[in-house]
Amino acid sequence: EDQVTQSPEALRLQEGESSSLNCSYTVSGLRGLFWYRQDPGKGPEFLFTLYSAGEEKEKERLKATITKKESFLHITAPKPEDSATYLCAVQGASSSGYALNFGKGTSLLVTP
Amino acid sequence: NAGVTQTPKFRVLKTGQSMTLLCAQDMNHEYMYWYRQDPGMGLRLIHYSVGEGTTAKGEVPDGYNVSRLKKQNFLLGLESAAPSQTSVYFCASNLQGITEAFFGQGTRLTVV
Numbered sequence: 198e199d200q201v202t203q204s205p206e207a208l209r210l211q212e213g214e215s216s217s218l219n220c221s222y223t224v225s226g227l228r229g230l231f232w233y234r235q236d237p238g239k240g241p242e243f244l245f246t247l248y249s250a251g252e253e254k255e256k257e258r259l260k261a262t263i264t265k266k267e268s269f270l271h272i273t274a275p276k277p278e279d280s281a282t283y284l285c286a287v288q289g290a291s292s293s294g295y296a297l298n299f300g301k302g303t304s305l306l307v308t309p
Numbered sequence: 310n311a312g313v314t315q316t317p318k319f320r321v322l323k324t325g326q327s328m329t330l331l332c333a334q335d336m337n338h339e340y341m342y343w344y345r346q347d348p349g350m351g352l353r354l355i356h357y358s359v360g361e362g363t364t365a366k367g368e369v370p371d372g373y374n375v376s377r378l379k380k381q382n383f384l385l386g387l388e389s390a391a392p393s394q395t396s397v398y399f400c401a402s403n404l405q406g407i408t409e410a411f412f413g414q415g416t417r418l419t420v421v
Binding site: 231239240241242243246284286296297299301302 | 350368408409412
């Protein structure tokens with residue numbers, strides 16, 4: 198059974214204080230690992246897809262990396278508008294119709 | 310281009326009442342999904358569809374039914390609502406294969 202564990206559950210950063218969010222996963226035949234951002238009262242918003250170990254994707258202050266067991270979302274010099282819950286999800290060979298299996302998320306708060 | 314639209318956005322039901330949640334997508338996506346999101350549980354798959362006229366059970370299907378009569382619409386029904394079905398429900402869709410899923414804004418359902 199596919200499993201996704203995210204850590205920490207919550208993270209508080211000062212503006213400009215860089216950090217990383219962790220996503221540990223076990224999956225039978227990884228098809229893709231996805232990062233989403235979710236703001237309060239909203240649906241998840243797609244950020245990145247990673248397909249294989251060693252791959253990296255970047256968007257503004259965010260950079261996602263992946264190994265065979267973990268993925269990291271690096272946040273460089275965060276701003277208050279980066280505050281949100283970040284969700285990691287995997288799609289494996291046994292996924293139901295290409296559905297995503299989500300972790301519980303990391304709630305990020307960036308203070309001025 | 311509206312993406313994925315869910316109606317209603319909020320609803321309060323009494324135990325035993327029935328209701329239908331509607332999901333509509335205008336991206337011509339083949340795959341559609343219903344998830345529920347509960348505090349501390351993450352997003353869990355209820356039912357999914359791999360195309361018009363098809364439906365299948367996900368991780369937590371009990372107490373729910375679905376229908377996909379038209380490619381653009383995916384309906385989630387609660388025949389006899391229970392307090393345990395109090396949750397935020399998200400609909401999502403993706404084109405096919407290993408592509409990102411697009412989410413609606415969610416329906417917050419409270420069963421009293």
